[in-house]
Amino acid sequence: MRKLLSLVLGLSIGVVGCSKTSSTPTAPTPPVATCSYSISTTTFNMAGSGGSASFAVNTASGCAWTVVNNSSSFVNVSTANSQNGPGTVTFSVPENPGDTRVGTLTVAGQNVVINQAPNDPLFGPWGGNVVKGNGCPASLPASVEWTGTFRRTSGATTELVITILQAGVIGQVIPITFNGSNIQFFVQIDTLYTFNATLSSDRRSLTGTFTGGSCSGTWTGTRR
DSSP states (O other): OOHHHHHHHHHHHHHHOOOOOOOOOOOOOOOOOOOOOOESSSSEOOOOOOEEEEEEEEOOTTOOOEEEOOOOTTTTEEEEEESSSSSEEEEEEOEEEEEEEEEEEEEETEEEEEEEESSSSSSSEEEEEEEEEEEOOTTSSSSSEEEEEEEOOTTTEEEEEEEEETTEEEEEEEEOOOEEEEEEEEESSSEEEEEEEEETSSSSEEEEEEEEEEEEEEEEEEEE
């Protein structure tokens, strides 16, 4: 009996002594790569006649970035809006038929500013005076100030949006006829008035006359 007990105890001790606890080593977590971005050019000054341009986005391979057009309707981006790694952004602008305009793109979290000059110095805000001459109704003021904007529509029609507060003309859209540096348009006040003027060589000022019925006078304007 003692021999049997000793044998059992010996086997038990041997089994315990031979047991091992094995564990699989855990691989270290690789560090998370930090993406940084730089843009080759962040400001563009585009000609009024339109054109295209490109800039580079520099970053590490695998780093994602996007191009967001911030409601800049005149800026057309021709490359993909989502890219990875180093890349290029190409955009274009059409002719600018109005005043100086500014658009922005947000690229890889950074702003790219796109300035475009007017294609013609004529286009944009103007202001001046209308002076009554001979034969005009007494109800018309002797002199009034006018403000307005010369612009060209998408249909290539040149027009003036004019306001003459003292004559009750507010934001009236008037087609304009051009003949070189000479312009002509018509305004309905108490009768239909014909306005003629000649632009200066830099197209930033004008002098002219107007007639309507028996009324005539002069008017001037400058680009603002």
